[in-house]
Amino acid sequence: MNKRIFLSPPHMGGNELSYIQEAFESNYIAPLGHNVDTFEAQIKSYTGAKYALALTSGTAAIHLALRVLGIKEGDEVMASTFTFIGSIAPILYERCTPFFIDSDTASWNLDPNLLEEELSHRASTRKKQPKALILTHLYGQCADVKRIATICEHYGVHLIEDAAESLGATYEGKQSGTFGKMGIYSFNGNKIITTSGGGMLVSDDEALISHARHLSTQARDNAPHYEHTEYGYNYRMSNIVAGIGRGQMEVLPERIERRREIFEYYRKAFSEVPEISFMPELKGSLGNRWLTTLILPEHLSPERIRLSLEEQNIESRPLWKPMHAQPLFHGTKGRLNGVSDMLFQRGICLPSGSSLSTDELEKITFHLKAVMAHN
Ligand SMILES: Cc1ncc(COP(=O)(O)O)c(C=O)c1O
Structure with a gap:
């Protein structure tokens, strides 16, 4: 394996x-x-x-x-x-x-x-x-x-x-x-x-x-x-x-730099797929890009993608299921607009560890593109 x-x-x-x-x-x-x-x-x-x-x-x-x-x-x-x-x-x-x-x-x-x-x-x-x-x-x-x-x-x-x-x-x-x-x-x-x-x-x-x-x-x-x-x-x-x-x-600044580089790598690798959108960065802010997260094109199921990556022993994860949709909070009040539901249904987190090598990033994007092409 x-x-x-x-x-x-x-x-x-x-x-x-x-x-x-x-x-x-x-x-x-x-x-x-x-x-x-x-x-x-x-x-x-x-x-x-x-x-x-x-x-x-x-x-x-x-x-x-x-x-x-x-x-x-x-x-x-x-x-x-x-x-x-x-x-x-x-x-x-x-x-x-x-x-x-x-x-x-x-x-x-x-x-x-x-x-x-x-x-x-x-x-x-x-x-x-x-x-x-x-x-x-x-x-x-x-x-x-x-x-x-x-x-x-x-x-x-x-x-x-x-x-x-x-x-x-x-x-x-x-x-x-x-x-x-x-x-x-x-x-x-x-x-x-x-x-x-x-x-x-x-x-x-x-x-x-x-x-x-x-x-x-x-x-x-x-x-x-x-x-x-x-x-x-x-x-x-x-x-x-x-x-x-x-x-x-002592290494936090390096870790942030590397996570941001990894995000940029994915962003560039998928720049030709217009239906993909990455988590935005508000003007004036600079995130640490802890996890690279994106919304997939509507016809692609994040779970299908996750399982296909899993076959290659690559871990990915759906975006967090919003709290208002958790059985624990059934009936809890809120002011909702459907955005987090959409993110949960269509989003995925990609491997983003600061120790990822370029070879590993290439492997992840290669498989991700292959799964996307066949679904
Ligand atoms: C958004 C968020 N809030 C709270 C926590 C709780 O932190 P901890 O696991 O250290 O209790 C975590 C992480 O685990 C988190 O991701």
Whole structure:
């Protein structure tokens, strides 16, 4: 069998093991230590966020954001419908009610017009506004985040940016994840940089991050016998895992450059097929192109293409199934326009790992073109 080509495998930089070794030498085999502090400092310096908190996952980071923003049982939280479940599950952990907003075709991300329509309709009919909006920058491409942040501010809605997939993506030079009240990144095994599993919560608000830090370590009050006035979680990142993050941060700019090159390779390779459209990049923004994603011509079934690539041991994936279409959210309200349904029906993600060789890219495009020609 051919060597498998994965969608987005881990790509180590080279220094990760030495930082893990350091942790062993210092015996900080614990959810604190020099690697954790350094990884947080690197994220702050890279993104420009004033405060950062390293956690066990991106999902944990979103959960803590909801907790520290005071979102409580019964509150309503708006969110992008075109996202991964990790964005939304924390809304359910807190027994809050999600309300989904669809995408636009300009960004494939949350449609600011739909958001504004919904919030202004509520304002004019004196309906309750949501407490927060969880905005996803999908596949590493920025949503229209500046406008969305302005809308949220106008209506008093906390903006939480789910930048799990978009570390390093910028909008007018500012990093995704730093426009809202809080932002999160994920370092899951398939992300642009990985720590095997992990996440980061960022904010410019010191009190919010300090409260999140408290909650992430079982909410232990300052007493030798462990006193608790509220409940927390065991969400802090391990010093071993953070060693991987430290090494990965050193190569992040190279990883973004390579992912963008891979995107350009596919774009050029399929430039003669006018019915194909790639995920756009909003004017003023620069995505990290975590995954190259595209909409196929109407007559081609993404599942047929996926199975044909699978026969060559090439991994591809449908676009995320929107949350409003998930059985879990049957009956959940939202403001929808059909865009994310169309993207799910017609879209596909291609292998995009930064370690892909040119030979592998040639092989993928060769097979993809062959399947397209025969379907
Ligand atoms: C858009 C999005 N949100 C949230 C998450 C959750 O991150 P994690 O897997 O680190 O919990 C992920 C990735 O897994 C994601 O892709």
